[in-house]
Amino acid sequence: MLPPPRAKTVYELLQASASAHRDKPALTYLSDLSPIEGQQVSYGELLANTHRAARLILDLAGSRKPVVSLLLPNIPQSQYLLWSAACVGVANPLNPLLCEDALYNLMLKANTELIFVLGPMPGSDLWQKTLNVARRLPHQPKCVSVVTAGGDFSFEALLDNYSAAELEAQLQPQADDIAAYFHTGGTTGLPKLACHTHANQVAAAHAYVRCMAASSADVALNGLPLFHVAGALVNSLGGIASGLHMLLPTLAGFRNPEVIQRHWQLVERYGITISGGIPTSVAAMLEVPLGGHDISSLRLMISGGAPVPAALCEQLRAMTGLNLYQAYGMTEAAGVITLPNLECPSIPGSAGHVSGAIEVRIAGNGEICVRGPTVFPGYLGHGENPLEDGWLRTGDLGRLDDQGNLFITGRAKDLIIRSGHNIDPALIENCLESHPQVSLAAAVGMPDEYAGELPVAFVQLRRGSLARVDELLAYALEHMAERPACPKRIFLLEQLPVTAVGKIIKHRLRELAAAHAYNERAEQRGLRLTVEVNQQSDGSLVLNLENVPVEHRGWCAEQAERLGLRWDAGANAPERGIARDARPE
Structure with a gap:
């Protein structure tokens, strides 16, 4: 038949x-x-x-x-x-x-x-x-x-x-x-x-x-x-x-x-x-x-x-x-x-x-x-x-x-480029995920003025885990096969951001890494600023400049642009100051 x-x-x-x-x-x-x-x-x-x-x-x-x-x-x-x-x-x-x-x-x-x-x-x-x-x-x-x-x-x-x-x-x-x-x-x-x-x-x-x-x-x-x-x-x-x-x-x-x-x-x-x-x-x-x-x-x-x-x-x-x-x-x-x-x-x-x-x-x-x-x-x-x-x-x-x-081995656009050295995020992720207390890890590049990007990792721990950041950094240093790929920072998140079907949203993590870089630069300048999450649309990070003195807004906006962050000068921006969502001159 x-x-x-x-x-x-x-x-x-x-x-x-x-x-x-x-x-x-x-x-x-x-x-x-x-x-x-x-x-x-x-x-x-x-x-x-x-x-x-x-x-x-x-x-x-x-x-x-x-x-x-x-x-x-x-x-x-x-x-x-x-x-x-x-x-x-x-x-x-x-x-x-x-x-x-x-x-x-x-x-x-x-x-x-x-x-x-x-x-x-x-x-x-x-x-x-x-x-x-x-x-x-x-x-x-x-x-x-x-x-x-x-x-x-x-x-x-x-x-x-x-x-x-x-x-x-x-x-x-x-x-x-x-x-x-x-x-x-x-x-x-x-x-x-x-x-x-x-x-x-x-x-x-x-x-x-x-x-x-x-x-x-x-x-x-x-x-x-x-x-x-x-x-x-x-x-x-x-x-x-x-x-x-x-x-x-x-x-x-x-x-x-x-x-x-x-x-x-x-x-x-x-x-x-x-x-x-x-x-x-x-x-x-x-x-x-x-x-x-x-x-x-x-x-x-x-x-x-x-x-x-x-x-x-x-x-x-x-x-x-x-x-x-x-x-x-x-x-x-x-x-x-x-x-x-x-x-x-x-x-x-x-x-x-x-x-x-x-x-x-x-x-x-x-x-x-x-x-x-x-x-x-x-x-x-x-x-x-x-x-x-x-x-x-x-x-x-x-x-x-x-x-x-x-x-x-990674996404072409996800490669971390540190001082001209290409780093595969999977190297970092596989290393950290071999730690018994780690559930998931995602590595991205954090903007850096000297190196261009520095590798950082966001980690979701297993339920009930009490692993500390310093412990994970030491583990990565000991087990990472490629020394330049060792993450400079590890950030613990209760849950990694994911799409509706559960894919890790790496561009959101890149924003978080950029926000940390921004906060460091702002603190060095003596400024304390807020990075907010815009829940009304795409969930992306928005730098809130509303309470920043007018004389510092140009610098703040410039830094945000360089780091790829969206920013908002606030509804009460003065006429001669930085306009709302404007690009600084």
Whole structure:
């Protein structure tokens, strides 16, 4: 008997999984963990509701191939909408935590025609923020509430009004059709929109099935958001392609501390076989004792989204006997560049294994370049092709070993340059993370007038640790292989700043380092100034000069400019003094 034809589009993939596993659970949404309550959706129901959602989208948008923006957590409704939008239009999942202006600019660029958003909820401004964005957009797209009812359109109230039958042939997508626009981040400036074809997304899903040896016998925990390619394409679409049972833990996913606290309990209760998350989530899971829970079902854990500390791999193995495998991807490669090689034990420090149709080479400057079926065709609205003969420059530095294992050594832009000497932040981070009291470490350059930059490190200690800065500095001095890389300062933080998906925000740490350098210079001049965090927009640091004597404001502003800090002269700046947010003459 011949095997079924390989799916070429997201729609064909959904059809194939529903045909093979119709009555098997595809999703279980854990709406609450105290007590644990789950809502189960079969593969047949997943396809049927995707059909209904597709017709709902076309009806409300009133156009062919509409762009559909999604501001939703990873819940069953979001799965229906993400895949239906990709099939009959273009899906545009967005980070709900972005500010109003960022959402407006992204939807304006995407030419959004319909918005699905979490309805009004206590303590959340998302619904109102989205309404404000919709009113500002030229087409004023309809806003459809999900989970809780709001406005004129409720997804749950409308869904059953539409047919669950197979989509008509003219509605079904082709492999080279654009399936989605994914934004590239949003932690600095206005992110770009990366275009994914159906072929890109299906290639990512098939790579997951092959490399993870995933099958209908697996149960996987997916706590990542759907605006992130790992949550949407690797874990979700890859999981659907394999026919596994996917658990979606609460509205907040891994950002819900209770999910982390109950991780081992969930493994035991549902027989989870595949778990993991970004390194900060895995580190938090390992802070929780096993507590006698039976985790024998768990065959592997996987991490990615940021460099995985070697110490984290060793800690998991010591605690559970399991391998922490690693994956590496980016939005522009549909989330997949490397995945685990399960034929070998995980290699601490490796970012995963290169295999299949993915090609990786290291450029002359050490930059990782990738080519293959997951690599996107380009950014929306950018005429210039970002690829060179099909090769995508990742911006990451790395090396390949003889077995095809990739090692990330840093970001090209994250290199610390001390008196012309290039310092890889990973050297510092790996050294500090080998200290038994350190949970996570991040190294950045602190501006210095003589050396240009000096290496400093920000450290998050393990729970209950009483390690001191001087102890950590001495440890680094003793264990650092490269003496110029020894951090000049170590700063202890209760928690390192992370993005919505848990990546350490290094540019925020660079701001903190610059603020420390600024304070030193100001104190030498006899000034005591305040660096404030602007909570209203992007969370960046703003130097407050309002209470500084007018005669010192020029110097203060000049120093802030040199250190890359934003500054504010205050609302009461005199007419002849430094103007608010002005550049000094």
